[in-house]
Amino acid sequence: MRLGVFLLAPRFPGQDTVAPLAAAVAAAVAAEAAGFDDVWVAEHHFMSYGGCPSAVTMAGYLLGATRRIAVGTAVSVLSTTHPVALAEQAALLDRLSGGRFRLGVGRGGPWVELAVFGTGEERWERGYPAALDELLAVLRTGRVREDLELVPRARPDLPVITAVTSEAGLRVAAERRLPMLLGMHADDEEKAALTARYARLAPGAGPRHMSAGIAHVADTTAEAVATVRTAVPRWLGPGLAGYRRADGAPNSPRDPAAYTELLCRLHPVGSPEHCTAVLAATAERTGVDHVVLLVETTGELPRTLETIARLGAEVLPRLRSA
Secondary structure, three states: OEEEEEEOOOOOOOOOOOHHHHHHHHHHHHHHHHOOOEEEEOOOOOOOOOOOOOHHHHHHHHHHHOOOOEEEEOOEEHHHOOHHHHHHHHHHHHHHOOOOEEEEEEOOOOEOHHHHOOOHHHHHHHOHHHHHHHHHHHHHHOEEEOOEEOOOOOOOOOOEEEEEOOHHHHHHHHHHOOOEEEOOOOOHHHHHHHHHHHHHHOOOOOOOOEEEEEOEEOOOHHHHHHHHHHHHHHHHHHHHHOOOEOOOOOOOOOOHHHHHHHHHHHOOEEOHHHHHHHHHHHHHHHOOOEEEEEOOOOOOHHHHHHHHHHHHHHHHHHHHHO
16 A cells, blocks of 8 residues: 655645645655655645645655655646646656656646736637647647757656546546546545546456545544544635635635544554554455545644654555555
8 A cells, every 4th residue: 555645735724825734845755754655735825725826846846855755736726837848847857856756637726827827718628739739748748849859858657647527527537548546535435436436447457546534643533533634624614715716706615623524534543553444455355556635734843853754654554564
């Protein structure tokens, strides 16, 4: 089983915009020391839900701050990025890191950055498959067009993964035989259905899919759940409300308390024994044995580092031996 850290750099009330980013860097360094396989960075714009506006830029910084661990984007949003520009950045990081870079891409949402960056809602509504195909073609062939070469050229096997939250996204992934990144809200039944559907659409592809979740470790499961119930809605409430639609229509965010309860039920929030059992059971039921965990659940760096250390010392060895 592969276990990674998923970094949002969420801004909790009272924090400035830099503190969550500095904490994310410290978490990545700690994850490498704790034995995690990889670190994945999210991308958000103009909001407190996630404080990193460029996943690929942050990934480059983290690659320079680490030596062994793989670093990926979860995800770089193609609806607001030119696929050739992203291919150039990915190839650069791939080569400079000695192959430690991983590229995760996604469609994103109908948010205000579509208007700010000038790509428009049409690009979000219909343009993702074409943008993904252009990105993959440039990365795989090393050519932008017949008379233009990608410089530097990426390794032909640079790992690319695509976010899947819908049937349309599933088809995009399966048709290109790309592994899926499944979201935090999906339960085991939904993940199992998605992987089974993928297998029918792309027989023999057999990629290693990945899913995201949250994690918080304490001496007892009751203690861990109580901490997350108190802390996470403080960030989720303002964060989810910060999504602004490009068309100006009102946003209808999830209830932060109810969403926190869902996350605690689905993911490893508890004692080390509970976290191990949850991760192992999910892998068994879904076939998804690569999980990346959001550990920034309290907004307090010492607690984040403690969870990383305990996952590395008390959970990872048990999962790998099993």
